[in-house]
Amino acid sequence: MTRFVGLGGPAMVAPPCRELIDIARNLGAAHADAAAECDRSGEINTALLDDLRAAGYLSAVLPRPAGGGGHSLGEIVLAQAALAEYDASTALGVGMHLMVIGNEGWGTRWHPRRRERLFAYARQPGALFNVLATEPELGAPQRLERPATTLVPDGPDRWILSGRKSFATFAEELSHAVVYASVGDGSDDVCLVLLPMSAPGVSIERTWDTIGMRATASHDVIFDGTPVEGDNVVNRSSYRVLTKRPAMTPWFALPVAAVYLGIARAARNHAVEYARTRRPGRGARVADDPHVRELTGQMDAELMAAESTILVAASAAGLELLESPRFEAIEPIEAAAKLVVTSTAIRVVDAAMRIVGGAALRGGSPLERCYRDVRSGPVHHPNDGRAQAALAKHALDQLRTPVGIEGSRLFRVNA
CATH class of the missing domain: 1.10.540.10 (Acyl-CoA dehydrogenase/oxidase, N-terminal domain)
Incomplete structure (x- = not known):
């Protein structure tokens, strides 16, 4: 191939x-x-x-x-x-x-x-971890809204966790979860709780039934009076303070975007192999069709641009401290990279479908799975609207902050 x-x-x-x-x-x-x-x-x-x-x-x-x-x-x-x-x-x-x-x-x-x-x-x-933040009513906490899941006091340095989390990727294989919860002690605080999935009161409801990413088995996780030791409350802060921080971290946005880059590559590879080897009616190859060649060039150009974008974003993020105010300089880079890569992946898969034609629609076809899986890309945080809002914020509201690579440590190191 x-x-x-x-x-x-x-x-x-x-x-x-x-x-x-x-x-x-x-x-x-x-x-x-x-x-x-x-x-x-x-x-x-x-x-x-x-x-x-x-x-x-x-x-x-x-x-x-x-x-x-x-x-x-x-x-x-x-x-x-x-x-x-x-x-x-x-x-x-x-x-x-x-x-x-x-x-x-x-x-x-x-x-x-x-x-x-x-x-x-x-x-x-x-060992296998995941952050459980999404809830049935709240949805994904794009701006870290207060969750319905609560952590309430149960004596000195002891707590009780109650609530339901959805979209818990790999739920049945997780050894530990980092759970986003509201602190129910009269404060406006929210927190992260690190606990083993074997803890009392933790159960899984098999709710996952989607068109794509089916084998993530992202079922619901229920916490029913789960006891939590104080030292397992790993991060606590005021909700008002939390909402003023950058809404994403590169360690979520970029590895997730990379998955959709991989899906697009797989679709491209399948379509190219099909075009090179398929000879309808033993005539000319599909690869010799001018429109197929145009689509192939389009796929490769877009993949190269998307890959360059995500790697530059990763390099910029690697040179910034996430706790530093400098992270604000790379937030638009991360948002742009995720937006560009997931949007590109959909276009590349669609182009591959056009090259292969009706055979790509058959159940079990590699392209059919790519087509379903790649549709999940824009849903992940930051979704398209949030990514565009982050870019607009830096363009329209924070004019003192340079935008793009010039605003990151990457530019200063390599200049």
């Missing part, structure tokens, strides 16, 4: 990154048939997940002093795109886990003792 290489090719990346990409690509390819079956059944591809864990992929962003691979955001973006070419659902679920560790490994938002506890959990066999 003629694969799209792009900026993740062997000549473009350092050996440690190449090794991580190879793990993602080789294991993804080995489990590709299972990925198709899991898409049909709506179950998690646990065999691939286990192999990724055994290969060290799930600890790739854990800092080296903590026993992990210490890979950068840019390296994770490339590896996630490679994995998503074969199994987008698994790439998305693993991406949520990497987000939790990456935020703390590189952003250091929690108290050091609690951060070390997270890293200790991450080193345990079977």
Whole structure:
């Protein structure tokens, strides 16, 4: 198959990154048939997940002093795109886990003792994390609205957690959850609670039934009077203060966008292989049709531009401290990258569908799954409207802050 290489090719990346990409690509390819079956059944591809864990992929962003691979955001973006070419659902679920560790490994938002506890959990066999923030009534807390899930006092340094979270990616495989909740002690505070999914009062309701990303098995998680020790309340702040902070972190926006870049690559590769080998009526190749050649050129140009955008955004984010006010300078870069990549991915998949034609619509076709999965891209935070609002905010309301690469540390380092 003629694969799209792009900026993740062997000549473009350092050996440690190449090794991580190879793990993602080789294991993804080995489990590709299972990925198709899991898409049909709506179950998690646990065999691939286990192999990724055994290969060290799930600890790739854990800092080296903590026993992990210490890979950068840019390296994770490339590896996630490679994995998503074969199994987008698994790439998305693993991406949520990497987000939790990456935020703390590189952003250091929690108290050091609690951060070390997270890293200790991450080193345990079977460790898998996710942030549970979305709720049935609230939806995704795009601006960190106060959730209905509550954490109420239950004696000295003890709490009770109650509520329901939806869109809990990989719910049945999670070892721990970071739960976004309102503090019910008369304050206006909100908090994050780190707790094992085996805790009393935690249950899963199998609600996941969607057209795309079916094998993420993102069921509802219910907390019914779940006891929480005080030290597991890992981050607490005033709701009013929280809403004034940047609404996204690069460790969520970019690895998620990379998944959709991988879906688009997979669709492109399938369409190109089809065009090169298909000869209707034993005549000319589909590849010789002028319109097909135009669509192919369009796909590759858009993929190269999207890949460049996400890697520049990852490089800029890697040079900024998330706790620093400088993060405001890269917020529009992250928003733009997520918007550009997910929008591009949809256009590329649609172009691939046009090249292949009616065969792409058959159930079980690789392109049919790409078509369904890629539609989820704009839904993830920041959605298109929020991304555009972040860009408009910097253009119209914060004129003193340079926008784009010039406003980030990347420009100053390389200038």
